[in-house]
Amino acid sequence: MDATGVLLETVAYRDLKVVDIAREAGTSPATFYQYFPDVEAAMLAMAADLGEAWHDDLSKLITNRDWEGDPDGSAHRVADGMLEFWTRHKSVLRVLDMASMEGDLRFRGIRTNLLAGATEALMGLAARRDTPGDPRASAGVVVGMLAHVANHQHGLERWGVSHDLLVETVAGIIRRTILGVA
Amino acid sequence: MDATGVLLETVAYRDLKVVDIAREAGTSPATFYQYFPDVEAAMLAMAADLGEAWHDDLSKLITNRDWEGDPDGSAHRVADGMLEFWTRHKSVLRVLDMASMEGDLRFRGIRTNLLAGATEALMGLAARRDTPGDPRASAGVVVGMLAHVANHQHGLERWGVSHDLLVETVAGIIRRTILGVA
DNA sequence: CGCGTATCTGATACCCCGTCAGGTACCGGC
DNA sequence: GCCGGTACCTGACGGGGTATCAGATACGCG
Numbered sequence: 001m002d003a004t005g006v007l008l009e010t011v012a013y014r015d016l017k018v019v020d021i022a023r024e025a026g027t028s029p030a031t032f033y034q035y036f037p038d039v040e041a042a043m044l045a046m047a048a049d050l051g052e053a054w055h056d057d058l059s060k061l062i063t064n065r066d067w068e069g070d071p072d073g074s075a076h077r078v079a080d081g082m083l084e085f086w087t088r089h090k091s092v093l094r095v096l097d098m099a100s101m102e103g104d105l106r107f108r109g110i111r112t113n114l115l116a117g118a119t120e121a122l123m124g125l126a127a128r129r130d131t132p133g134d135p136r137a138s139a140g141v142v143v144g145m146l147a148h149v150a151n152h153q154h155g156l157e158r159w160g161v162s163h164d165l166l167v168e169t170v171a172g173i174i175r176r177t178i179l180g181v182a
Numbered sequence: 183m184d185a186t187g188v189l190l191e192t193v194a195y196r197d198l199k200v201v202d203i204a205r206e207a208g209t210s211p212a213t214f215y216q217y218f219p220d221v222e223a224a225m226l227a228m229a230a231d232l233g234e235a236w237h238d239d240l241s242k243l244i245t246n247r248d249w250e251g252d253p254d255g256s257a258h259r260v261a262d263g264m265l266e267f268w269t270r271h272k273s274v275l276r277v278l279d280m281a282s283m284e285g286d287l288r289f290r291g292i293r294t295n296l297l298a299g300a301t302e303a304l305m306g307l308a309a310r311r312d313t314p315g316d317p318r319a320s321a322g323v324v325v326g327m328l329a330h331v332a333n334h335q336h337g338l339e340r341w342g343v344s345h346d347l348l349v350e351t352v353a354g355i356i357r358r359t360i361l362g363v364a
Numbered sequence: 365c366g367c368g369t370a371t372c373t374g375a376t377a378c379c380c381c382g383t384c385a386g387g388t389a390c391c392g393g394c
Numbered sequence: 395g396c397c398g399g400t401a402c403c404t405g406a407c408g409g410g411g412t413a414t415c416a417g418a419t420a421c422g423c424g
Contacts, residue, residue, distance in 0.1 A: 140338050
């Protein structure tokens with residue numbers, strides 16, 4: 001799995017071969033097949049691990065905030081934290097995202113669970129503050145936006161939107177959509 | 183390219199083989215290679231076609247609106263139109279998205295160009311109305327959000343967010359982020 | 365030392381990739 | 395009707411990745 005992660009940093013998922021993973025891990029392809037039936041299974045395991053490890057942290061990122069006293073700073077902290085998390089694990093999250101889009105139910109389950117912590121925290125926040133609009137839909141869309149922006153961060157920067165400006169903009173949307181504060 | 187499109191509806195990009203495309207097109211693999219050096223090149227061509235065909239339509243979707251008289255309805259119309267467009271071409275757009283995430287500059291160029299019409303239209307709208315926040319960043323993030331929501335529409339529906347509610351929520355974010363109307 | 369268990373790997377059948385030389389169809393000039 | 399040109403298609407093949415299995419190797423334990 002480590003070797004898979006390393007290769008995924010530089011190689012497109014489509015071109016990720018068992019032979020290369022085995023070579024990177026200093027072993028033979030046959031050994032790989034003792035642990036996983038195919039590359040997809042290895043990715044599934046990596047995604048599951050990531051979900052396990054971060055489910056709680058992501059929800060804490062939202063709940064451990066003083067939303068009443070400092071809504072603006074809190075929104076910033078959340079935006080920044082999510083972007084940072086996504087950047088750190090982008091290669092795995094990319095595959096997770098793509099497989100979910102393609103309708104793979106196992107990956108989608110992991111993705112839903114990984115984001116559930118964050119989404120439910122935002123949902124509760126929106127409900128408690130009586131923000132107009134459906135809390136579930138708002139939270140889901142906001143989390144999705146965060147994921148997408150994180151994935152295309154590099155593209156947006158090339159297009160002339162700096163990291164700070166991005167955080168600023170995303171924080172604004174969180175504030176207005178979840179907290180209902182202009 | 184038609185055969186590729188058909189297969190992409192049911193098969194993951196990772197598992198899209200030249201043999202299958204050739205079979206679907208009722209020809210031999212060697213024929214495929216007369217037109218494209220590999221599967222990626224075929225996808226590139228399909229994405230480019232899509233960009234060509236929709237660049238203008240997507241910007242018209244935004245500019246052909248009575249934003250002053252009916253901001254709410256206009257935002258709805260835009261949200262719905264983008265989601266519909268994405269749904270119609272989801273298989274190609276999925277690949278476009280993924281390749282862009284993975285840093286492929288050719289795909290990213292096409293994606294930027296495809297979205298440029300819509301993004302610039304929103305940018306102009308935000309600038310004209312003196313909406314707080316950077317117009318470029320706001321427009322970029324909003325368009326990204328639309329793309330992401332469209333890609334994960336099915337997942338959100340499974341999670342309990344109906345299509346109508348999604349359009350409603352997204353329209354709200356457009357209204358507040360671009361128009362500055364609560 | 366000897367046995368059981370766990371782990372690894374060389375060898376292999378199969379499939380897909382990408383290329384080339386050589387076919388086939390069509391067309392315009394004679 | 396023949397003929398040469400052009401465009402397009404394909405069978406055949408070397409190269410390489412996939413997935414499997416039988417057999418080798420390492421290790422723990424009485």
